[in-house]
Amino acid sequence: MANKTTKNPAEIFSELNLQNQILLPSDGEYQERQESFWSLYSKVEPACIVRPTTTNEVSAIVKTLVASGQKFAVRSGGHTQWAGANNIQDGVTIDLQFLNWTKFDEKTRNVDIGPGARWKDVYTELEKHGRVVAGGRNGKVGVGGLLLGGGKTFFTGSRGLACDDIISFEVVLADGSIVTADATNSQKDLFMALKGGSGNFGIVTNFKMQTFVCEKIWGGFRILSKEHISDALQALEDFTPHVPEEVDSNILLFIAYMGKLKDVVVIEALVQVGAVENAPAYNKMISIPAVMDMCKMTTVRELVSEYDPVPNGYYNCFYTLTIKNDVRIFNKAADLHHQVVGDLKALIPKGNFLTECLFQPFSKCIGKRSAERGGNIMGISAQPEDGVLWVAIIVIKTAEQEKVAYPMLQKWGESVRDFASSIENGLLPWVYMNYADKSQQPLASYGAENVKKMKDVAAKYDPEEIFQKLCPGGFKISDLTL
Numbered sequence: 001m002a003n004k005t006t007k008n009p010a011e012i013f014s015e016l017n018l019q020n021q022i023l024l025p026s027d028g029e030y031q032e033r034q035e036s037f038w039s040l041y042s043k044v045e046p047a048c049i050v051r052p053t054t055t056n057e058v059s060a061i062v063k064t065l066v067a068s069g070q071k072f073a074v075r076s077g078g079h080t081q082w083a084g085a086n087n088i089q090d091g092v093t094i095d096l097q098f099l100n101w102t103k104f105d106e107k108t109r110n111v112d113i114g115p116g117a118r119w120k121d122v123y124t125e126l127e128k129h130g131r132v133v134a135g136g137r138n139g140k141v142g143v144g145g146l147l148l149g150g151g152k153t154f155f156t157g158s159r160g161l162a163c164d165d166i167i168s169f170e171v172v173l174a175d176g177s178i179v180t181a182d183a184t185n186s187q188k189d190l191f192m193a194l195k196g197g198s199g200n201f202g203i204v205t206n207f208k209m210q211t212f213v214c215e216k217i218w219g220g221f222r223i224l225s226k227e228h229i230s231d232a233l234q235a236l237e238d239f240t241p242h243v244p245e246e247v248d249s250n251i252l253l254f255i256a257y258m259g260k261l262k263d264v265v266v267i268e269a270l271v272q273v274g275a276v277e278n279a280p281a282y283n284k285m286i287s288i289p290a291v292m293d294m295c296k297m298t299t300v301r302e303l304v305s306e307y308d309p310v311p312n313g314y315y316n317c318f319y320t321l322t323i324k325n326d327v328r329i330f331n332k333a334a335d336l337h338h339q340v341v342g343d344l345k346a347l348i349p350k351g352n353f354l355t356e357c358l359f360q361p362f363s364k365c366i367g368k369r370s371a372e373r374g375g376n377i378m379g380i381s382a383q384p385e386d387g388v389l390w391v392a393i394i395v396i397k398t399a400e401q402e403k404v405a406y407p408m409l410q411k412w413g414e415s416v417r418d419f420a421s422s423i424e425n426g427l428l429p430w431v432y433m434n435y436a437d438k439s440q441q442p443l444a445s446y447g448a449e450n451v452k453k454m455k456d457v458a459a460k461y462d463p464e465e466i467f468q469k470l471c472p473g474g475f476k477i478s479d480l481t482l
């Protein structure tokens with residue numbers, strides 16, 4: 001259905017002198033930008049794409065859109081997997097592609113990062129200065145969405161989430177004004193709300209972040225055969241309580257069906273940011289025999305450039321929960337994964353699909369680290385138990401397959417949720433926005449007090465609800481009742 005507009009979307013910008021920065025469906029570059037979304041779900045068709053190069057242009061674009069009553073979407077890296085989060089049918093998509101700088105300040109050792117930058121470019125620039133930031137673990141992912149949703153990083157055990165390392169946000173508000181919100185100035189409420197509150201308050205045009213030294217890390221993938229699923233899940237349960245004393249040792253444990261192998265494998269992604277080879281924390285993981293072991297001394301930049309499990313151009317269905325660190329729940333998720341793979345094989349006999357049943361320790365200490373660094377709006381410091389972030393993923397190629405696979409994924413996710421709920425403290429409150437499906441409510445999971453704070457901030461900085469109604473994409477605070 002077409003959006004209600006006063007003029008043709010591209011014509012409203014005629015006075016802004018944006019020339020080549022506006023793309024129409026007839027332009028080749030428009031198609032290229034559409035192709036560059038990570039998920040096929042994102043490829044709804046905007047009437048035009050506008051690509052600002054400066055914060056002032058973002059401001060002028062917002063003023064024009066608001067004056068015209070034109071619906072719009074905001075895109076940074078374009079990695080959100082579900083339809084309408086970062087692109088808008090028949091509306092205007094503000095593509096922050098050109099706001100992609102990484103500017104390191106030798107004096108303060110802070111870095112200014114544009115929302116349209118990709119993590120690979122950020123690490124490449126900082127490596128020249130012997131520094132890193134706590135950012136994304138896949139080089140192609142965008143800066144804007146990851147930081148505004150929280151950001152799970154290789155440094156989460158010691159530093160909290162990526163957003164906890166932000167010093168200030170430059171933001172274009174709904175009336176076009178430009179503010180810089182930090183922890184102490186008069187926009188400190190906005191600063192706090194942006195640390196997990198996503199696109200509910202304005203368009204962020206610069207993130208100032210702390211950097212630190214991390215010259216070498218040790219890590220990579222160990223691939224195990226599927227016979228070792230239960231050993232690997234037990235090793236994960238044993239690992240999680242040690243996160244507080246082994247803050248530099250990260251694990252992502254995948255049980256995955258790989259279309260290329262036509263089989264299920266276990267993948268241990270081990271990343272030790274203190275550059276300790278075979279750290280004691282990994283003893284149980286490493287004692288399980290691997291079919292292939294790619295762990296080595298490397299750098300953050302190298303590792304994030306190599307790690308790219310799912311390329312662009314697929315329907316990616318996600319569902320996430322935070323569960324108690326309890327192997328009974330892990331086994332349930334894995335058993336259901338086995339059934340899902342069987343059902344998908346029946347649907348797609350050639351076997352060219354991908355699944356992931358992904359576990360990442362989310363110790364109670366992460367919330368404490370966040371709180372020590374000033375806190376965020378996500379309520380994670382209230383987590384009652386050591387937890388594990390769990391993500392169920394199905395990746396398929398065609399719309400017909402998607403019609404069957406999406407409900408299958410929902411059922412898998414809901415069954416794990418119900419099973420976890422049947423165990424005391426088995427289901428933890430936090431739903432991580434950056435992995436959540438559109439059917440989930442990550443903002444509500446932050447807790448009533450934080451929802452109220454976000455509503456207050458939205459009402460103060462955007463009283464006409466431009467970022468709720470005119471920019472409807474993403475998870476919206478106005479969808480929640482108190």
Ligand SMILES: Cc1cc2nc3c(=O)[nH]c(=O)nc-3n(C[C@H](O)[C@H](O)[C@H](O)COP(=O)(O)OP(=O)(O)OC[C@H]3O[C@@H](n4cnc5c(N)ncnc54)[C@H](O)[C@@H]3O)c2cc1C
Nearest residue numbers: 076077078079080115137142144145146151152199204474
């Ligand atoms: C392969 C892969 C690897 C990943 N790895 C990690 C990881 O290591 N850690 C982790 O925490 N997450 C990870 N994620 C999840 C990732 O954080 C989210 O997909 C995130 O939304 C990506 O950011 P983006 O800028 O690419 O997204 P986009 O889809 O462009 O944006 C996400 C949302 O934020 C809004 N938004 C974006 N920029 C702005 C802005 N400047 N101002 C206001 N609103 C804005 C958009 O409108 C949209 O609703 C990964 C995802 C993928 C696909």
